Amino acid sequence: MKQKIHSAELSLSCGRPDQLPPPLEPEVALVGRSNVGKSSLINSLVNRKNLARKSNTPGKTRLVNFYRIELVCGGARRRLLLVDTPGYGYAQASRGERRRFDELMNAYLNARRSSLERVALVCDLRHPGKSADLEAWEWLTGLGYPLLAVATKADKLSKNARAKNLAAWSRALGTRPLEYSAAEGFGRDALWPLLLGI
Ligand SMILES: Nc1nc2c(ncn2[C@@H]2O[C@H](COP(=O)(O)OP(=O)(O)O)[C@@H](O)[C@H]2O)c(=O)[nH]1
Ligand SMILES: [Mg+2]
Known part of the structure; x- marks a missing residue:
């Protein structure tokens, strides 16, 4: 489904549970390993190079970042907070950092947050069934x-490997991930309606 982005801005960055905003606006959270491509996915979805910070250093994003996006999709005007979360499974993280990550993620995701409409697990199409992701x-x-799951x-990968790995991911998760490439924008028109629930 084609979409037109009207605005996209960083609304809030939270490093501590007490900084999380009240659950007032519809949200979709992106969860996934460090360096899997969450920030790149956000940039690709809104067609901007540098809205979300990309990093070649895994584990740099320690914040829950709320991006407010206004767009037209499926003929209607919509707004959404797209939420970039800190990546898990970063081996070099210190124990203190991990505890902080756990506290923040638990505070955000464990509270049956009424505004959180869906959660997308972002995984790497090249590595089906990685245990941290499962x-x-x-x-x-x-x-x-x-x-929902997004395999970015x-x-x-080659065309053959893409199909093979998508099948392997589907078996591992019990649901078929959406195939994505932030580098090419491939998957954008399919993902937006899933994020918006339309
Ligand atoms: N070729 C390619 N590289 C990607 C893609 N998505 C992310 N990357 C690269 O993977 C690295 C980590 O991406 P980033 O978005 O910072 O991951 P995050 O830690 O999950 O936010 C960066 O070097 C990105 O340029 C993609 O779809 N294709
Ligand atoms: Mg990131």
Whole structure:
């Protein structure tokens, strides 16, 4: 479904649970390993190079970032907070950093947040069934939010490998991830309606 982005801005960055905003506007959260491509996915979705910070250094994003997006999709005007969360599974993180990450993610995701309409697990199409991702999927399933999976970096694989890995991801998760490439914008028109629930 074609979409036209009217505005996209960083609305709020939270480093601590007490900084989280009240649950007043519809939100979709992106969850995934460090460096999997969450920030790039946000930039690609809104067609901007540098809205969300991209990083070649895994684990740099320690904040829950709320991006307010206004767009027209499916013929109607819509608004959404797209929420970039800190990546899990960063081996070099210190124990203190991990505890802070757990506290922040638990405060945000564990509270049956009324404004959180769905959660997207972002995974790497090249690495089907990675255990850290399966653990995250299981955890998210237990939280009760509607879930979807996005398998990104598709451009890094051949056509055959893409199909094979997508099938492997589908088996591992029990649902078919949406194939995406932030580098090419591939998957954008399919993902927007899923994020908006239309
Ligand atoms: N080729 C390619 N590279 C990507 C894609 N998505 C992200 N990357 C690269 O992967 C690295 C990590 O991306 P980033 O968005 O910062 O990951 P995050 O830690 O999950 O936010 C960066 O070097 C990105 O340029 C993609 O779809 N294709
Ligand atoms: Mg990031």
